[in-house]
Amino acid sequence: MSEPMQGANRPWKTAILAGMASYLDAAALVTSGIAIGGSYAGALGLSAGTIGALLGVQTLMFAAGALVGGRLGDRFGRRMVFSLSLVLYAVGVALLLIAAAPVLLYAGVVAVGFAIGADLPVSLALINEEAPPGKKGKLVVFSNMLWLAGIVAVVVLSSIVGSWGVLGGRIMFAHLLAVSVIVLLLRMTLRESAEWATARRVADEGSVAAERIHFSRVGQLFRPPVLFAVVATGLYYATWNLGASTLGSFGTYLWTTLTGGGVAQFSQLTLLGLPVGFVAGLIFMRAIDRPSRHGWFVAGSVLILVAWALPALFGPSRFTLVAVLLVSGLGNAFAGESIYKVWSQELVPTLLRSTSSGVTMAFTRVIAGLAAFGTPALAAANPRLLFWLLFGFTLLATVIGLFWVPRLPKATDLERVPVDVPHDTPKAAA
Template sequence: MDSTATPARPWRTALLAGMASFLDSSALVSAGIVVGTLYPESMSLSDGQIGLVLGLQTLSFALGALVGGRLGDRFGRRRIFTWSLAAYALGAVLLAAATGPGPLVIGAVVIGLAIGADLPVSLAMINEEAPEGRKAALVVFSSVLWNVGIAVTMLVSALLSGFGAVGGRILFGYLVVVALVVLGLRLTMRESAEWRRARNAVESGESVRFRDLPQLLRPPLLPGLLATALYYAMWNVGANTMGQFGSFLHVNVVGGEVATYSLFSTVGLGVGLVAGVVFMRYVDTAARGPLFAAGSAITVLAWVFPLVVGFSEFSLLATLLLSGLGSAFAGETLYKVWSQELFPTLLRTTAQGVTIAFGRVVAALIGFATPALATASAGGTFAGVAVLALLAAGIGLLWIPRLPGARQLTSVEKNAL
């Protein structure tokens, strides 16, 4: 990476690009609430149709990340996250106006593709425009916005839930308005200066080693791709289990009330937000490693706790709160940071697209079986998630810190020219 002067208004860039995380989490949560609870009666949706719509949204997210990540490296961060946000607004309009399963599927696929494409290019934009010494902090800020998106959506949905399907349409309409406002503001942003320099070097005939897709599939980039993909997939199984099936587990495994689970979910979001803001202060310092280790240990403890004390409403709520706290210092938060640091400019969003897609597909496939597995053996399900969380921690502690970063790779490349 070339050294450059501090970009102007990096926080504005971090906010506008980071709104991808806000809108992405809002879309996922809104679809789950509206398609799962507010639309079924008026549209006569079966359980299978609900599962199909939400499953296709998750798989479309994976495909969007894969395609959008590659296009972001080829054609620029700004162009892709502009078009993806326009597609997001279109998908939200389709979901708001849907009258049956067919339109719902189309809307879910469109918005899934859009949020998938938006995420890797937005994260790269934040990293590349952030000043030295604050790059990781501003990437972590996007994770804070992800949690804010969930919290705001849950609040709005609580206010609208009494209106049934009309409330669901209003909720999707709210997403349209936010997306269009952010789109208008994003149109005032410049392209990533780092990406422009890298592309100009290619177009002027300079030797730029790390730019072609096959290079991701061999050393020195392949180990980083494998490490981040495996880390994200293993950690994300637990996050997806708690995110999609937390209320199911609470009701069907220990006989708890949905209202109690929703209350503690809100508390957990607050804990995660505060911890995320704290982590922003230290993620660019030597304290990152110890905090990651602590966050990983808390995440493993979250899934082990019910196995030790027994399954009860208390132990499952403890899992909810502990996993939220641990994720503020590990999990997707650090995955996003590593994905910026390990890959050179012209392969950065491609790599993220591949690893996001892999992680989402793994989560979707396991998610299909999670209700049956949890009903048959809650202990076995929690033990399996705990093992995956422990393996992910091992990758983050023992493998990823030993990988060469993008700075080292490009430094070697320049010295060799």
């Protein structure tokens, strides 16, 4: 293959392999919710409190991993962090695969949560930095398509093995183990981010040339103007994610507890909205780098609000929970995590980018993790209150996305002089 063709394909190769962090994140979240909340629960004697604690710990460890991995990615490189994180991920899912007691479940969710937290911010930064101008948003949103693919894969698998008890749960964790090992091997062929390598080298030289990079010290992340981007994106992601996290982690629990439905049945119903969400995501990929993306974002936000309003107004039932799945699934294609990922790359300079993403992701998962401890109990005691709270947080996210984020300066406006990136940078050693 000629060098021009290799150069043309490189951003997509990077987007696929680095974007698999989103696949593994979504797949781990949904698999843990289904297996721990359903398949393992009876056989291993897991109470509602234990289920909430396990899923909450996994989310909190994601937060810790995002903080550590994000900072290490800005300091030592994207490639090293996302390689080591996948090794830890594989170890974690192996523990969940063989777990026969809660102690191994806790060890597994700690490892998986930390690993995917460390992986995601550096992987998004690598995708953004390797994408050509005018296509950065498109390739970042593509990672969200892989997030959706992770959900699809798990739901399809669960619809087949969800009624098999513990064996079904082990099969679902085996899927995560196999994918993580394959992705780890393929990621070894990726090069380091050329943009990061250039920015890091110039900053480390400590010469006059370093003045060309306006933001390179971590302390600048917590002072204006970068601080405003961190706070706005962090608050948006955290308030939107409370609904998505509840549905992902506790959807099976809500369905079986509040409506009396079965695990496999819920997985099959979830499949109904996924093709629509996938097509909508493809549309958003075409619009994300154009001014029209704002209109799509508004439409998506309204759909998510409608979705959570239904069970809040009419109470949880099979109809309203299916409506939440379908309507929010469509809305999330144009808002929520997909637009957050784009904002997190657009608004923060190169050498603070994965650190910033790590901070906002950590904040988001801490909030979700704390909420997870009480979600099963609140759902059993007062389910309509739970859905009203989710509606209220989604409304706050919508206000932030519509009226605050658009007023923030872009990273290219903050950096005094753009970093010069060489056309070709030698691939880092495996």
